[in-house]
Structures are given as structure tokens and as C-alpha cells.
Amino acid sequence: MLSTLTSIFIATASVQAAPPVVTPADFWLPIGASVQAHNVDLMFNIINYICYFFFVVVLAMMVWFVIKYRAKPGTRIRTDGMTHHTVLELSWSVIPLLICIAIFFFGFTGYVDLITPPKNSFDVNVTAFKWGWQFKYPNGAQSDNLVVPSNRPVRLVMRSNDVLHCCFIPAFRVKKDIVPGRYSTLWFQCDIPTGIEEKNGYHLFCTEYCGTGHSNMNRRVMVLPQAEFDEWLVKQAQWLDEIPDDELYFKAGPKIYARCQQCHSLDGTVGLGPSWQGVWTRLTSPGGARFSDGKSYADIIGPGKEYATPEDYIRDSIYNPGKHLVATYGNVMPTFKGQLTDRGVDSVIGMMKHLDEFDAKGAWTKTLPPAAAKTESKSEQK
Numbered sequence: 001m002l003s004t005l006t007s008i009f010i011a012t013a014s015v016q017a018a019p020p021v022v023t024p025a026d027f028w029l030p031i032g033a034s035v036q037a038h039n040v041d042l043m044f045n046i047i048n049y050i051c052y053f054f055f056v057v058v059l060a061m062m063v064w065f066v067i068k069y070r071a072k073p074g075t076r077i078r079t080d081g082m083t084h085h086t087v088l089e090l091s092w093s094v095i096p097l098l099i100c101i102a103i104f105f106f107g108f109t110g111y112v113d114l115i116t117p118p119k120n121s122f123d124v125n126v127t128a129f130k131w132g133w134q135f136k137y138p139n140g141a142q143s144d145n146l147v148v149p150s151n152r153p154v155r156l157v158m159r160s161n162d163v164l165h166c167c168f169i170p171a172f173r174v175k176k177d178i179v180p181g182r183y184s185t186l187w188f189q190c191d192i193p194t195g196i197e198e199k200n201g202y203h204l205f206c207t208e209y210c211g212t213g214h215s216n217m218n219r220r221v222m223v224l225p226q227a228e229f230d231e232w233l234v235k236q237a238q239w240l241d242e243i244p245d246d247e248l249y250f251k252a253g254p255k256i257y258a259r260c261q262q263c264h265s266l267d268g269t270v271g272l273g274p275s276w277q278g279v280w281t282r283l284t285s286p287g288g289a290r291f292s293d294g295k296s297y298a299d300i301i302g303p304g305k306e307y308a309t310p311e312d313y314i315r316d317s318i319y320n321p322g323k324h325l326v327a328t329y330g331n332v333m334p335t336f337k338g339q340l341t342d343r344g345v346d347s348v349i350g351m352m353k354h355l356d357e358f359d360a361k362g363a364w365t366k367t368l369p370p371a372a373a374k375t376e377s378k379s380e381q382k
């Protein structure tokens with residue numbers, strides 16, 4: 001135990017002692033902000049310059065031969081049949097072979113480094129789904145953008161809820177497919193903190209075309225110094241608990257709605273899912289057929305029916321979306337079981353009940369009385 005601790009300490013200490021590694025952006029590549037970036041870029045540049053070199057050599061010789069051996073007017077000389085030139089043929093076989101072996105060697109050892117996370121890495125669980133990401137941390141905290149500690153290897157343990165996705169963080173030079181039914185891992189270490197501001201974070205993309213909402217999978221990676229990260233992590237795990245019950249719907253609601261927005265509009269626009277406009281009135285007043293099996297809300301909601309209250313129906317729609325399909329819509333909503341806690345669901349329900357207080361984008365349009373505004377800035381966080 002002690003020896004493990006010591007070795008972790010030594011490993012961390014030696015990593016921290018190393019100066020931060022940054023490769024500035026150039027014509028071909030964006031900024032390289034991970035410890036791996038340098039090697040990847042080196043390989044890329046070497047291969048790139050080898051290509052330029054041979055491109056120029058081949059093209060120059062081509063032009064030169066075209067001029068030198070062109071058919072001059074008036075001559076009808078035919079060349080002899082080709083013989084061979086051992087030295088020339090051996091050199092154009094052996095030299096490229098050596099170059100290829102070198103490229104393979106450095107490429108392969110580099111690849112092995114890229115797929116082997118160091119032992120002391122910090123694990124983040126990643127779920128990719130149509131169409132978003134969820135990042136879960138060891139203490140139970142969750143976030144929509146990836147937040148990681150700096151100066152420490154981070155390992156992403158990734159899985160997909162539905163189809164093939166791919167996690168790509170260009171600034172870190174890492175990329176890995178996320179295949180349904182299988183865990184994929186990816187690691188990086190970044191020594192250049194960005195702060196918690198989303199706009200300063202590094203880009204994270206899905207680079208496997210996964211359907212209509214594919215482009216909604218763009219996120220940011222924020223890197224914080226370890227102490228700041230630990231603080232963020234603790235707060236993040238409790239962010240919903242810290243908000244008083246009666247403020248949940250406008251403080252937590254919009255943040256959670258951000259995950260529903262690509263399918264559910266607030267202003268009546270038809271999307272992949274039914275708009276939430278007027279949803280509360282619909283649920284609580286008698287209406288006609290609503291579901292694809294011909295049932296109406298009144299058939300399933302009410303005392304003694306499947307759902308005692310509209311709240312129960314909404315909660316179940318979020319945890320078991322396929323159970324009652326709203327007519328004309330497909331069974332495409334992902335379940336939010338394990339992703340939204342009861343308090344999370346409560347805040348969405350609260351938002352649906354007060355939709356008149358939100359604009360079409362889900363921002364709360366009212367302001368708090370001064371006394372309450374103080375608590376807001378305190379608990380406000382990403």
C-alpha cells in the first residue's frame with residue numbers, strides 16, 4: 001500500500017515537474033495542448049514533409065523529362081526497348097522500404113503510448129447518445145461539458161447508448177470510436193488550465209455521423225488546476241441539492257432543458273418530439289386521442305388510472321419514453337434513467353408548469369427580488 005502510494009506520488013511529482021507542453025497552432029494543426037500532442041505532430045510533420053519532398057522530386061523530373069525527351073519536329077526516332085539498371089532499381093526499392101519501416105516503427109510505438117493510460121489516471125465515465133454526451137465523475141457528479149484536472153492523466157471510459165459515435169478532442173490529438181455494446185477508453189493529459197468558462201475550453205466533437213442531431217454533439221473540455229477541480233467536483237455533485245425547492249424550476253430547469261431542446265421546442269415548433277407549449281394544460285384538461293394506440297391523456301391519468309397525477313406521467317415519459325408513444329412521433333427519445341435524479345425531473349416539471357415565464361430558448365425571463373438574487377449568484381455554476 002505504502003509503496004503504491006509512494007510510486008503514485010513520485011509519478012505525479014515527476015509529471016508536475018515537467019514544464020507545460022504546448023505546440024502552437026500552425027497552418028495544418030490547431031494548438032496542441034496535451035502531453036501527447038508533440039509526438040503526434042512530429043509524426044504528422046515528418047510524413048507531411050517526406051510527401052512534399054517526393055512530390056517536388058517526381059514533378060520536377062517529370063517536367064524535365066518531358067522537355068528533354070520530347071519528340072522534336074522532323075525526327076522519327078524510336079527509343080530502344082528498356083533494359084534494367086540494378087543500382088537504380090535497388091535504391092528506389094530499398095530507400096522507400098527503410099522510410100516505411102521507420103514510419104511504422106514510430107507510428108506503432110506512438111499508437112501504443114496513446115492507447116495505454118498511465119496507472120494513476122483519473123477516470124471519467126462518458127456516455128454518448130443521440131445526441132449528446134454525459135460525463136460522470138467518481139463522486140457521482142455529472143456534467144454536459146467535460147471538466148478535467150490539469151497535470152494529471154485522465155482516462156475516459158466511454159460507452160454508447162445507441163449507435164456508433166466517436167470522441168475527438170483535436171487540441172489533445174486523441175480520438176476514439178465509441179461502439180455500442182463495448183467500452184472504449186481514451187486518455188490524455190493536459191497541463192494548460194483553461195478555467196471554467198465554456199468559451200475558453202478545448203473543442204470536443206463527435207466525428208461519426210450519427211443522425212440528424214449529430215452536430216448537437218459539440219462540447220468543450222475545461223481544464224482546471226487540481227485544487228480548483230476538486231472544489232468544482234464537490235459543488236457539481238450537489239448543485240441540484242443546493243437550490244431551494246421553490247427556485248428549482250427556474251434555476252435548474254433551463255440547464256436540464258438544454259438536454260431536451262434539440263427535440264422539444266417551447267414555442268410550438270414541431271421537432272423530433274412534441275413541443276412543450278401548452279403541455280400542462282393538455283395534460284390536465286380532457287382531450288381527444290393523444291397516443292398512437294388511440295388513448296387520450298384522460299384514459300391513463302387520474303385517480304385509480306395508470307398514473308395518479310400528470311407529474312407521474314411526465315416522470316415516466318422521461319424514464320420510460322417508449323411506453324406511451326405520442327401519436328405521429330417515433331420512439332426516438334432516449335431514456336434519462338440514471339441521468340436525471342428525481343430533483344432533476346421535478347425541476348423540468350416545474351418548468352412545464354411555468355412555461356409563460358420562459359422565452360423560446362428556455363431562458364427565464366423574470367428577475368428575482370433583490371434578497372433572493374444573492375442566493376442565485378452564489379449557487380450559480382456550470
Ligand code: HEC
Nearest residue numbers: 259260263272273274314317321324325326329332333348
Ligand atoms: C432525441 C429526441 C428527444 C430528446 C433529446 C428528448 N425527447 Fe422527450 N420526446 C421525444 C419524442 C419523439 C417524444 C414523443 C414520443 C414518445 O412519447 O416517446 C417525446 C415525448 C416526451 C414527453 C411526453 C410529451 C407529451 O406531450 O405527452 C415528455 C414529458 C418528454 N418527452 C420529456 C423530455 C425531457 C424532460 C427531455 C430532456 C431531459 C426529453 N424529453 C428529451 C423526443 C426527445
Ligand SMILES: [Cu+2]
Nearest residue numbers: 165206210217
Ligand atoms: Cu455522435
